[in-house]
Amino acid sequence: MLRVQNVAIAYGAEPILENIDLEVKAGEFASLIGPSGSGKTSILRAVTSLLRPQSGMIELDVPRNEVGFLFQDDALLPWRTARQNVALGLRIRNVAMEEAEARAEQWLSSLGLAGFGDRYPRQLSGGQRKRVAIAQVLALRPRLLLMDEPFASLDAIVRTRITQELLGWVERERLTVLLVTHDLEEAISASDVVYVLSQGPRATIRSRHEVKIARPRNVLETRRHPFFGSLLRRLWDELSGESPPVDYAL
Amino acid sequence: MKIRLNSPTFRRSAALVLLLVLWESFSQLGWLDPFYAPPPSRVAKVMVSLFGDGEIWPHLEATFSAAIIGLLAGLAVGIILGFGAALMPIVAELLEPVMIVLNAIPRVILAPLFVIWLGIDLASKVALALILVAVLIFFAVYSGIKEVDQRLVERVLTLGGGRRVLIREVYVPSVTAWVMGNLKVAVGFAFTGAVVGEFVASSRGLGYLLQFAQSTYNAALTIALIVLIMAFVLVLFALSERLERRLLRWRYT
Incomplete structure (x- = not known):
């Protein structure tokens, strides 16, 4: 579904990523973890053409309009209501206004936001805004979903609940997902494959781990699976070795 | 209608009334020279006579026509040029230095030139109001687009939107907020x-x-006349505030 081959990314003269190779097969949930500032987000931006790689190749087996991107910030249009925000992508795809808004309303209902369609983003809580952003992306029925630490700003309970809802949806629809996160537990509990990025600059993929836990999964119960703990320790050790030591004397 | 004694509006009104009473009293007591500071009662009489004999209407019409036409034309010119400069680098390259110079100088110095070019009738007044408003709005629109939230731009792009969708869904609404924020100043400039x-x-x-x-x-x-102009500008301020609340209801809801 998605192949990133030998990709290098630089900001101006400063190299960020080198020799990035990763593959996400159809129906697979892959996560990309790594130290802060290693360039995880840049890989997603390159896949969505928001950023042009310096070299290498990015192959997609789906048309661009079947790729959904869930950002770290909800980034909803503040002047549009929740319903209009969800309908936006459909309107861009020339779906008639009435139909787009009706479908948007269904999506809001299915994500627990029935009756919130007329509210503006500033009238919604962080969790509700995140659900609107999810509805906006899922309403387009993407086959490949790219997520950039989408729930980082939410508190633990809301985060777990939304992750579970989204995971359920992904499993039912057999979506292909590439998730960027710094949360190791989130990565393991949701993914089939976890890629680990080394510390930048010139970060590269240093390892790939398969998550051998059966689906469907429950985010909380998965954490009690014996494999979960052993993979968590391995990832922890890898990333601890990557992170620069903190000089407390400063 | 309830009057709250501790509200700022009440305190401001009370201060204004007190000032007028003191001014009137000092004039009646002969402490103020009415040649320089005529009492409020005399100013009111002049105001009443201006409206009473109908002398003021042609003058009001002239000033209002120039200000309103200049305001609307200035808004249109400022918005078009601001969009042009923000979206087309070549336009920005040509326009930005001119606008910076026009913004730096007191633009009322152009008045004599407009009289020479356009005569003493309405056109020269409209031109001056227009240039005052257009430069202000140009920078509001230009900065509005330049400083638009890039996350919103990227969101629309990843949803499949192109330039036209970006303009309609992101740039126009964000610029509207900037323009509305400057509308009151523009009304003042037009007058x-x-x-x-x-x-x-x-x-x-x-x-x-x-x-x-x-x-x-x-x-x-x-x-x-000064009081009259202030009163009309305040009415226009109130109208522009209502327009702002209507157009930016997402901000006030």
Whole structure:
């Protein structure tokens, strides 16, 4: 579904990523973890053409309009209501206004936001805004979903609940997902494959781990699976070795 | 209607009334020279006579026409040029230095030139109001687009939107917020342009009347006209605030 081959990314003269190779097969949930500032987000931006790689190749087996991107910030249009925000992508795809808004309303209902369609983003809580952003992306029925630490700003309970809802949806629809996160537990509990990025600059993929836990999964119960703990320790050790030591004397 | 004694509006109104009472009292007691500071009662009488004999209407019409036409034309020109400069680098390259210079100088100095080019009638006043408003709005629109939230731009792009969708869904609404934020200043500028234009050379308008009042040392008429202009500008401020609340209801809901 998605192949990133030998990709290098630089900001101006400063190299960020080198020799990035990763593959996400159809129906697979892959996560990309790594130290802060290693360039995880840049890989997603390159896949969505928001950023042009310096070299290498990015192959997609789906048309661009079947790729959904869930950002770290909800980034909803503040002047549009929740319903209009969800309908936006459909309107861009020339779906008639009435139909787009009706479908948007269904999506809001299915994500627990029935009756919130007329509210503006500033009238919604962080969790509700995140659900609107999810509805906006899922309403387009993407086959490949790219997520950039989408729930980082939410508190633990809301985060777990939304992750579970989204995971359920992904499993039912057999979506292909590439998730960027710094949360190791989130990565393991949701993914089939976890890629680990080394510390930048010139970060590269240093390892790939398969998550051998059966689906469907429950985010909380998965954490009690014996494999979960052993993979968590391995990832922890890898990333601890990557992170620069903190000089407390400063 | 309930009057709250501790509200700022009440305190401001009370202070204004107190000032007028003191001013009137000092004039009646002979402590203020009515030649320089005529009492409020005399200013009110002048105001009533201006409206009573109908003398003021042609002047109001002239000033209002110049200010409103200049305001609308200035908004249109500022918005078009601002969009052009923000979206087309070549336009920005040509326009930005001109606008920076026009913004740096007191633009009312262009009034005599407009009188030479366009005559003493409406056109020269409209031109001055237009240039005052257009430069202000140009920068509001130009900065509005330049400083638009890039996350919103990227969101629309990843949803499959192109340039047209970006303009409709992101740039226009964000620029509307900037323009509405500057609308009150623009209203003030439009009246400044109209009145100063009339002050320089005209045969009608509040600026013309002001010039007449000044040349005849008629302080009561001068104050009456200043109060009149302030009152009309305040009414326009209130209208622009209502328009802002309507257009930016997402911000006030």
